[in-house]
Amino acid sequence: MVLASPAVRSPSRWLPLPVVLVAVFVTTLDFFIANVAIPSIRTDLAAGPAATQLVFGGYGLAYAAGLIISGRLGDLYGARRVFMVGLALFTLASAAAGTAPGILALIVARVVQGSAAALLAPQVLTLIGALYPGADRARAFGWYGTATGVAGVSGQVVGGLLMAADLGGLGWRTVFLINLPIGIAALLAARTVLPELPGSASGLGLAGGGRGLDVAGALMVAGGLAAIVLPLVQGPELGWPLWTWVLLALSAPLLTAFVARQRTRPEPLLDLRVFREPGFAPGLVAVALLFGGSAGLSFVLAVYLQDGLGLGPLAAGMVFTALNAGFFLASLRRGRPLPGALAIVAGLMLVREAVGAGEPYLIAAALGVVGAGMGLLMSPLISTVLAGVRRERAGAAAGVLGTAQETGGVLGGTLTGAVFLAAADQGWTAAAQSALVLLVVVFAAVVAVMVFSNKR
Incomplete structure (x- = not known):
């Protein structure tokens, strides 16, 4: 499909958006969904804590490390082409992860998955920036933020449902194999609705020009x-x-x-002028902290609810439905990000108290507050960070934003997990409470960044 002018305003202009948002959703979901499967992976593949951390961290590291060069590849070879290659590779790597015979094979497959996700992410933002000008662009970026947020808070629930269903007796493997039908359907749709962007190798991404990598x-x-x-x-x-x-x-x-x-x-590879765009640099810090805190919370509660409280994957996932419900309800209201960040801090304090009581229903209620805060914060924050970026620097913004998200997520999940596991000899409750204190500090830092940037 070739469009003479991507900016033509017709109802069909929205057809590419669901396709690229599916890619955003599954690649973000895969960062979080593995958490709920970690106890089962550890048992089934006889893996130690360091190896299972790489199942989580290898994906995020490969994702973060590949984003900037992937933006440049989109410049050289076209965002649509690189998007299609990335989606195909992600689907194949998901199949490899779901059929991995041992922990090393699973780690390798996860690294390839992360590399494929890195190919996708900058192309999504470049396509959105090119296809949707003006008010449509802000609206599309808002949906991008919503898709990212929904995926981030849905990992536990989706993973728990898949593992409880135990399709074909596959257990934890279904959390990766579910990407196959989604990836194939998205590839078929992309061939039909994603346009070739004339001149995408000479100005829609990081630096244009096409003199090579x-x-x-x-x-x-x-x-x-x-x-x-x-x-x-x-x-x-x-x-x-x-x-x-x-x-x-x-x-x-x-x-x-x-x-x-x-x-x-x-x-x-990276146009450094993007950091001078209004609100981009402080917004980037807030996004990194947000994803780091979200990843840390997901990891800690996935292990605590199963190993600490003895819940199964489905029951643990159901506790997280409160997070989803809070997110969905709050995301219907478009507002300023700061109240959302404050709500997350308050909600995490409540989660810590609920963990002390050891009651899943109290944890769920507190997670509802956290989810509401994330719903108020995530979409407007990401939209605000991207909306002020000039079109010719969209690729640079895409690469840097994605790098901040994934690096923040890996570091946040790893460091919070390290605090959590280091305190495990004091009992799962004390360990979870220690990790939650760290998460309160992380989201208090998000509040500080927002207050500081608003005063400038």
Whole structure:
């Protein structure tokens, strides 16, 4: 399908949006859905805590490390083409994860999944930015934020339902295999409704021009992110061996060298001018904290509800329905993000008290408050971050926003999980309460960032 003008205002202009939002939904869902399966994966594949952390962290690390170069690939080869390749690869990797014979094969499949998700994400935002001008663009970005938020809060519920259904006796494998019919259907729809964007290799993404990839720059940013995340994922379980400290020490010079290289190249992987767009930089910090806190909450409660309270995957998922309900109801009201962040802080304090009581229904009620806060916060925050970005820098914004989301999610989930597991010898209740204190601090930081940015 080739459109002579993507900006033509007709009802059919909205047909591409559900297709790209399906990709956003499943790639975000896959970051969270694995949490509910971790206890079963650990038992079935005889995996230790460090290995199961990589099932979670390997996906997010590959996702974050590949986003910036994926935006440039969209510039060179067209957003539609790279989107289709990413969606096909994600579907195949999901099949590999669902049929993995051992923990190593599962980790490898998850890394490939994350790499494929990285191919998709910048193309989605580039397509939205190109296809929907003016008021339509803000509306489309609002739906993007809603899809991201719904996926983020639905992981536990969807995972619990799939594992309880135990289709074909597959157990935890269904949380990955469910992507096959979704991915195939989205691929068929994409072939029909996604337009080729004329000139997408010369101005709709990171830098345009098409002189080739900056391979050295890509290796610098991927290596710098890996040097931060990998030690933090593996270090606590392995007792912080020397290599973890060496990698952490290397992360700063690698990322500094990447930024310096981008300043001097005529066509950089990352157009650094995007950070000067109104509200983008503080919004980016808030998004990273939001996804980090969400990932941490998902991991802690998935383990606590099952291992601590003895609930099955379905019952644990049902507790999370309150989070979903709060999110859906609050997301119907479009408002300013700050009240949402404050509601999350209050809700997490209530969750901590409910954990102390050990009553699932009290935890569910408190999660309803957290979900309402997320519903008020997530969509307007992401929409605000993106809406002010110029069209020619949409690819840069896409890459940076996605990197912030995934890096924040991996680090938040890993660090919160480390606090949680380190305190597990005091009992699951004390461990969960310790982790929830950290999450309160994280979301209080979101509030501080918003207050500070509003005063500028």
